[in-house]
Amino acid sequence: MDFNASSSFENENEGVSIAEHFLDFLDVKSTTGKNQTDVLLQELDELGLQIKDCRGQGYDNGSNMKVELVEVTEDPKANNEAQSVKNEISSYEFLLALCIWYDVLFAVNSVSKNLQAQKMHLGVASQLLQGLVQFFQKFKDEGFVAATLTARELGETLGVEPKFKEARQRKKRRMFEYEGEDEPMQESAEQTFKVEYFYVIADTAAQSLKRRFEQIASYDTMFGFLYHVKELKEIKEDKLFQKCTDLESFLSFEEEKDVCGRELFSELKVLREILPAEVVTAAGILRFMNRI
Template sequence: MKGKHQGVQNRLLEVNPKALYMSCACHSLNLTLSDMAHSCIKAVSFFGIFQRIYTLFASSTKMWKVLLDNVSNLTVKSLCNTRWESRIKSVKTIRFQAPQIRSVLLELCKSCDDAKTKSEAESLVSAIENFEFFLGMIVWYDVLFAINMVSKMLQLKSMCIYATMEQFEGVVKYFEKYRNEGFASSMDTAKTIACEMNIDPTFLIKRRIIRKKQFDENNNEEEMQASEKEAFRVNYFLTIVDMAISSLNNRFEQLKKFESIFGFLFDYDKLKSLDENELMRSYVHFGDTFHHNTVADVNVNYLYSELKVLQVTLPNKSMTAVEILEFVKVVGCYPKVSVAYRIMLTVPVTVALKFLSLSKL
């Protein structure tokens, strides 16, 4: 059995070299977020601020108590290096409690006697009061919220490849729409939060060479602000969103390759409705995938005959792929169909139920 299972894996890798990396759709989403965060230097620094805030308050019970006394709803969370979609919890805390977090940091600046802690608190206050931080926080909250919602749905034990593809296609459409409309809406939200905290909602202008102005020259402050805003949109916002679309599309294409091989077995209604020509094309493609030289995991001729009979004998009720396999095992006269379903159900899984923690890596 071990040798045969290895043969299945080897033949699948010949079809798609990245096939075994498709095992967990949730992991694919985490890889997408990782690609996004590492595509932009500012994004890496952005998450570093959240980790520094948590580290500061978690360094002593005294400072943690100060935090709890002033922030009653959500506490700061440490960043997870593997479960990127779970970082929504860290961003959510600051997103909806930025004024309270800043107040606690300001209190530490005044009351703390430790020079290192005082310096770190002052540095974090300065980082939080940067308008770019607010804008990045709104953008990442929207991104992480969308990914987290899809990830939770993909962890349902009833999730199948068709539903997985629908979820991936939906989140790609979300990011395509967000690319066109997200920056303007994020700007409006960030300005609202900044104004509530009496922070100037403008971008920091990089230091430029100052020269003496002529008497007839106008102040170009607005032009520089527009330039910094456009630079943020292009180099930060569009960079991470385009990376998300590219990464998701790449993983979606891999899912479609699995669907082309196993699709006719996954869906009960589709299996029952296939005509003879469609069934023939499907089982031939399946057989070719798991055929190497003169060795095959499934005899396609026997498989075709069994599938034709199975179409007629399946109960007239909707069944999942697992239920069809159980039906086939109970009947005991569909050995090739049983092999096909076992291959299908052990290769393109979305979540390994027995290893739920692994599926979240």
């Protein structure tokens, strides 16, 4: 498990800088969440860092999922399974699925790269995620047709016939005694794939991103006035005071708090009056404060 930390520091030539630093590789005997937590807390204690003073996030990356590898020998059963896999990945459904996932991952990756930009802040991050949510809402309506066209073009190149497997047969339920015998009802194979595969992907992605957007939006609501210099300069004093006290409550736990809302309000009232016009970013505010 690698261990990174972000911090702000002062440099006589460059002023205030915020950077991430690699600290160490931590040896873990077990990849369970509890064991990783215990190892991390022990390392923080050895470094003299208090967990209550740390702010950040961690990624499991699915390391708790263990896979047992089994050696496959040459036998008829293995050959049949290999042939089945070959047939599956040579099918039109598989090709269409690849096209769908390409569109999904391309959109997510584009936004993800922007979110990692050095000058990214909460307001822009919130807008990017909101745009991605809207993309998937539109993608559900139009993405299937676009992916189908792409899959057919690829199919012509690869020699894959644009044909779905035979659709399942469903029987129409009898509602009354006088109705005739149940008749099989043909369901379009393409429609089945669209409903049971494409819609599931689009809805799952949209819901997941919606939760992330709502989380980032809530952070922007709480911290945004510190990032948006123009808003900080123009906001009325009563609203500024309310935001400062709200931030105090948000960053409090039991009897401890990270900031005093009233003191922050007093400092920001003075700061916004003395900020030079050319200071338009949060990083610019830090550099300006470092000089005074």
